[in-house]
Amino acid sequence: MDNFFVCFLLGLICLNLAECRSYAEQIQFPALNCRKHTAILTDFGGKGDGKTLNTNAIKSAIASLSKVASDGGAQLIVPPGKWLTGSFNLISDHFTLYIHKDAILLASQEESDYPLIDPLPSYGRGRDAVGKRYASLITGTNLTDVVITGGNGTIDGQGAIWWQKFKSKKLKYTRPYLIEILFSNQLQISHLTLTNSPSWHVHPTYCRDVIVERLTIIAPVTVPNTDGINPDSCINTRIRDSYIVSGDDCIAVKSGWDQYGIKFGMPTQHLSIKGITCISPKSAVIALGSEMSGGIQDVRAEEIVAINSESGVRIKTAVGRGAYxxxxxxxxxxxxxxxxxxxxxxxxxxxxxxxxxxxALPEIKNINFRDAVGKNVTIVGDLIGIEGDPFTGICISNVTVELAKKKVVEELDLFEKAKKLPWNCSDIGGVSSRVTPTPCGLLPEKEVDCAFPSDVLPIDNVVLKTCSIGFGKK
Structure with a gap:
């Protein structure tokens, strides 16, 4: 009774499960850090019926947990059920949001459930429209040691109504993303299924020491801007072992837009990507840009599977972008x-x-592709630099590509390009080695293995801890 009374006074409803409850099941999961205090969404009046709006319950739970998070950390469990919610902010350091394998976090489709916020300083405006933008479903700013994870639980953005409004130009402001964390460090987003975001799914921005792994991200391939994972002006990031189906880039590496990104001046650096499978008929598996005006440097990608996608790796830039x-x-x-x-x-x-x-001309240099195979490919390389500002130091080695048959080319609506050689190059420079079909003359043959760093990024040395939570009544 004493323990219960203390919890009640704090408004925490027995945050420490070990003191207040007894559970039948122990769930283990990997995380940056384990937490001392735990609460379940139902403790704060949450209802998982798919109809009741749980925004206030979630906010109340996070606010209460934040009071004890400095004492060994705190975590909120979203239990089995369908939990409708609008935008909410992870206001606490040393915090974990855990979504149970049988839980679905449903994003509200009401615009009023997403506060209007200022544009990102490195963009100067909303991505869809001038001015403000809708806050993302899950947000957080200036945080340390935050984990968003689960037992492959689901976050469903219910984006169809947003897509319709965007297409018909009925939205005044930029659509919300599913997860956007700003100015934070030690961030983990993992072991979740993310679906149908109104726009981008995962957007860590101005962050350091970021781990994004074991995500399943699925959106209709016909819907634009439903990017999978977009690290934006982030330093020391790893993206691992994820499956993405998207109407836009599966992974889009960014760092700000034109003069705003140049002024803000925060690059994306030291990014490691490994074990990604992507389906994106309208866009790239990995895109660098087009918003790259803070700079992008030291990106390492390997063990990538691309299926029915517009391009494997794409660099997007232009006059006015600046940076590199x-x-x-x-x-x-x-x-x-x-x-x-x-x-x-x-x-x-x-x-x-x-x-x-x-x-403001961008600098594109030291781009290395090696050890690649392709089947049913229409154009091997379409490499177009900027007149007077060529892309240099391109290296392509040990690549074998089988070209698509004429019928497939016609189905892909590439009549004109299919008539040309499998390479199209201008304003670039570099070398190639053991590449089939033979590259364009601007990539002359030279016996070389294109570079791939032998050192290990600090983020790749981070080992997650095995944490556990009690769940289910005895």
């Missing part, structure tokens, strides 16, 4: 049914406004 994309390393990529294997575009010219600097 450099020291990019890709190896062991398997591509099947692709429009392009390798694609670089120096004319990806969408701008936030007329204030961009036409003299």
């Amino acid at each position: 994309v450099k020291d990019i390393y890709v190896r062991n990529i398997n591509m099947n049914t692709m429009k392009y294997a390798f694609w670089m575009s120096g004319n990806y010219g969408s701008h936030p406004d007329d204030g961009y600097d036409p003299k």
